[in-house]
Amino acid sequence: MNKNEKFVITINREIGSGGRTVGSKLAEKLGVPFYDKALIEALIKKYNLSVEEIEDLKGRKHDWWSEFKRVVGIGQTLPDSVVNEPDLLTAGDIFKAEVEILKGIAESESCIIAGRNGFFVFQDHPNHLNILITAPMEQRIQRVMKKQNVSAKEAEKIIQKVDKTRENYVQKYTGVSRYDTHNYDLVINMKGKTEDEIANLILQYIG
Numbered sequence: 001m002n003k004n005e006k007f008v009i010t011i012n013r014e015i016g017s018g019g020r021t022v023g024s025k026l027a028e029k030l031g032v033p034f035y036d037k038a039l040i041e042a043l044i045k046k047y048n049l050s051v052e053e054i055e056d057l058k059g060r061k062h063d064w065w066s067e068f069k070r071v072v073g074i075g076q077t078l079p080d081s082v083v084n085e086p087d088l089l090t091a092g093d094i095f096k097a098e099v100e101i102l103k104g105i106a107e108s109e110s111c112i113i114a115g116r117n118g119f120f121v122f123q124d125h126p127n128h129l130n131i132l133i134t135a136p137m138e139q140r141i142q143r144v145m146k147k148q149n150v151s152a153k154e155a156e157k158i159i160q161k162v163d164k165t166r167e168n169y170v171q172k173y174t175g176v177s178r179y180d181t182h183n184y185d186l187v188i189n190m191k192g193k194t195e196d197e198i199a200n201l202i203l204q205y206i207g
Contacts, residue, residue, distance in 0.1 A: 001129040001185075003030065003206050008106040009129045010118030012178055015162045016140030016155075018195050019133035020114050025199040027112040035105060036114040095173050119183045120174040130183060131202065135190035 001007055009026070013019020020036060027034035095117075102121050105111055106128075113122075119130040135143075137159070144155035170178040181187050186205060188198055 001206060002127055003110075005127050006106075007110045007127045007129070008118075008122050008125055009112045009131065009202075010122055011112065011114045011131045011133060012119055012184070013114065013133040014135060014140060015159055015166075016143040017133050017135035017190050018143060018198075019190075021195040022133060022190075022198045022202075023112050023114040025195055026202055029199060029203060030110075030112070032110045032112060033105075034112045034114070035102075117170060117174060119178075120170075120176070123183075129206070130185050132178075132181065132184040132187045133190060133198070134187070139191065 001009070009023075011019055011023040011026075013022075023036070024034050099117075099121050102113060102115075102118065105113070106122065106125060119132075122128045122130070137156075140159055141152055141155045144150065144158055145152060148155065148158065150158065167178055170176070176183060186202070188201070190198060193201075
C-alpha cells in the first residue's frame, strides 16, 4: 500500500480485541477519516437508502460523498437518535447499499474502515491494506467486562454470540470465513499490547 496515494485500510477485528480503537488511532495518526460499520449501517437505515439512490447520488456529484456528508451533517459519529432508528430495510438491502457507500467513500478519499466485510469489498482496490486484529480470549473477556459492565461469564457469552453472528453474516454475503488469513495482508494478535503500540506497528509496516 502506498500512503502517498489515495488508499483504503480495512480492519476486521474480534469483539473485545480493541481493533476498533486501533483503527481510530491509526486514522488519527494518518490524518484520514475513520468509518465503522455501525455508522454506515445507521446512515443507510436513517435515510432509507437503496442501491439505486446511492448510484444516482454518485452519478450527479463527482465528489458525492463529501457533499452527502455536508447535507446530512455527518462527522465521525452519528447521534443515538440515528443509530436507534427502526429498521427500514432488509439485511440484504442494507448489505448491498453498504457496499456501494463503502466503495464511494474510497473513491472520494483515503480512509480507514472498520467492519466485517471490508476485506471483501475492497479485495480488488488498487491501493488497499486488509488487516485482521485478534486477541486471546481472556483479554477479550476482560475488555468486554469493563466496557459493558458484565461478569466474566456474561462477557464470554456475549463474545461467543457475536463471533457466531459475525461469522454467519460474512459467510452468507461473501462466501468465505472472516477467520481465513488469506483474506488479509496483515494479521495481528493484541496479546500484551496496547492500541497505540499496534497502531504504531501498522504505521511501521506501511512505511
